[in-house]
Amino acid sequence: MKSTRENLGNIVYSCYTQVNRQGEHFVSDHVLSYQISGDLTLNDGVNQYSAYDGSIRFLRRNQLLKFTKQPPADGEFKSLSIYLDQQILKDFSLEYDLISEKKNYNKPLSLIEDNLQLKAYMESLLIYQLSGQLSDQRLVELKIKEVLILLLQYDPELKDILFDFNEPGKLDIEAFMNKNYHFNVNLDRFAYLTGRSLATFKRDFEKVFGITPGKWLLQKRLQEAHYLLEKGKAASDIYLDLGFEDLSHFSFTFKKLYGLSPSKIISA
Structure with missing residues (x-):
């Protein structure tokens, strides 16, 4: 099976030519992913979610998911993911004075549809990745700041998810x-x-x-x-x-x- 997974710090490019069932995944950081080609199926133990060509999805941190990557016929499964770790978000929240206020978000993921700005951003990020420019950490840091601004413009309520730095509370x-x-x-x-x-x-x-x-x-x-x-x-x-x-x-x-x-x- 041909597979590629280029890890550029907080930005990861994945490419698979065969069905890839990676089983369980503990999502430790918030993730924003762009589905370039192929289909992705996610399951949180109760519900199943699908991502298709050109879709953008936001995964909430601290959850368990199963996922299956399905390449298109005679093609490759490709995705580009941005991992928003806690230190990046803490630095951004201090710089822009952003504080989480509500704690009632429990959806494991959201599909972002029909947003031209985020779609254009992901396409530009892909160009940088394919040209090798994302090896420059200064550019990576700028691009992550850019996407955080775009996410908050798209949905201001994401502030309460992105900048909630509390650990999981005691559950049943x-x-x-x-x-x-x-x-x-x-x-x-x-x-x-x-x-x-x-x-x-x-x-x-x-x-x-x-x-x-x-x-x-x-x-x-x-x-x-x-x-x-x-x-x-x-x-x-x-x-x-x-x-x-x-x-x-x-x-x-x-x-x-x-x-x-x-x-x-x-x-x-």
């Missing part, structure tokens, strides 16, 4: 885990996103579920796998979606719990 651990158990991330990520230290997360988890997080996650994923296999799904189609890293590990752990291989469940 049972509801959160039942929604996100299929994301294959470390326990410290789950702990952080529920507003807890790792030690507190493990203690609270066992109070709620009666077993350790590791055991519960494995059982929950295998139970869902059993249900999907009975519905006629193939093991090769579900193991990634359920948080397993490879098919052989999934098959081994499934057989260990149920005494049958996944293929036997399908044929039963």
Whole structure:
């Protein structure tokens, strides 16, 4: 599979010629992405979102997403992404005296449509990238300032998202885990996103579920796998979606719990 991922600090150019399922992704920074060609499907555990040629999307930080990159027929999947890390945003907020006031935004992403200014900006950024000029950090810093100004002109309420520097608050651990158990991330990520230290997360988890997080996650994923296999799904189609890293590990752990291989469940 031919693939290219050029990381220019806060600006990343991606190119793939085959379907790329990267599974889980912890979005640690706000991201603005331009879909140059191909389709991107994102899933937050409840809803599915699609991005198409020419679309611009804004991803909120501190969330879990699954994504699939689909190149066009006989073509390449291409995207250009700007990572807006906390230090960049803190510096910008100090320079322009911007403060977050409301804390009620919970959408994982927004599609920005029909905005000629942001579309022109992304096209200009692509020209800089293809010509190699984004190796100059001074230019990168200017272009990031420019896009922040354009974003705030497009939607002034983004100020309350971009410049909210608070860490996640304490969440209902049972509801959160039942929604996100299929994301294959470390326990410290789950702990952080529920507003807890790792030690507190493990203690609270066992109070709620009666077993350790590791055991519960494995059982929950295998139970869902059993249900999907009975519905006629193939093991090769579900193991990634359920948080397993490879098919052989999934098959081994499934057989260990149920005494049958996944293929036997399908044929039963």
